[in-house]
Amino acid sequence: MNIQGLDYNTKREQLLLPEYGREIQRMIDHAVSLPDKEERLKCAKTIIKLMETKVPQIRENNGYEQTLWDHLYLMSHKQLDIDWPFDVSQAEKFLNKPEALPLPQGGIRLRHYGKLVNELLDRLKDMPDGDERDELMRLTANQMKRDLAQWGHGSLEDEKVADDMARLTDGAVQLDLSRFTFERVQQNDLQQKRANGKKRK
Secondary structure, eight states: OTTTTOOGGGGOOOSGGGGGHHHHHHHHHHHHHHHOOHHHHHHHHHHHHHHHHHHHHGGGGHHHHHHHEEEEHTTTOOOOOOOOOSSTTTGGGGGOOOOOOOTTTTTTTSSSGGHHHHHHHHHHHOOSSHHHHHHHHHHHHHHHHHHHHHHOOOOOHHHHHHHHHHHHHTTTTTOOOTOOOOOOOOOOHHHHHHHHHHHHO
């Protein structure tokens, strides 16, 4: 539907730095069009003050005035001819997108166990028999059972954890279920953790 007289943002030029708003952009466009250089500088200084009020949190950064002038330079499409009070030659760094961070879960075969459990299982594979290995095996097995309960993957039977431990360590870690006793998984605690996780999103 196209109603005459209505001006939609979707039909306007896309803002380079939308946090400052369209009115600031119009002021900058006006400053660029002024014929007198001194008048352009005077107008630019006024716009900088308004930009600071639009994004007050910018004052928390060191060198925020430099940032404001860099932004002004970019928003003017580098067309504002003034004696810049700051060096704006590096302003385009604000337009550079950061490189994507690699996902930390790479190589995890069963993601519901997470990276930490995988690291623990890798460590268990190379540990010599003894009390330290037994304790780490106990902690890892109980964590795996909590993870299964937390994320609802598969069965919560002890055999499932023992099978996964053996499979993920290529048979190096064998949990003797006839001698091993799991800690009791508290369902109320797990439900609370799920609720907290949803609130953070």
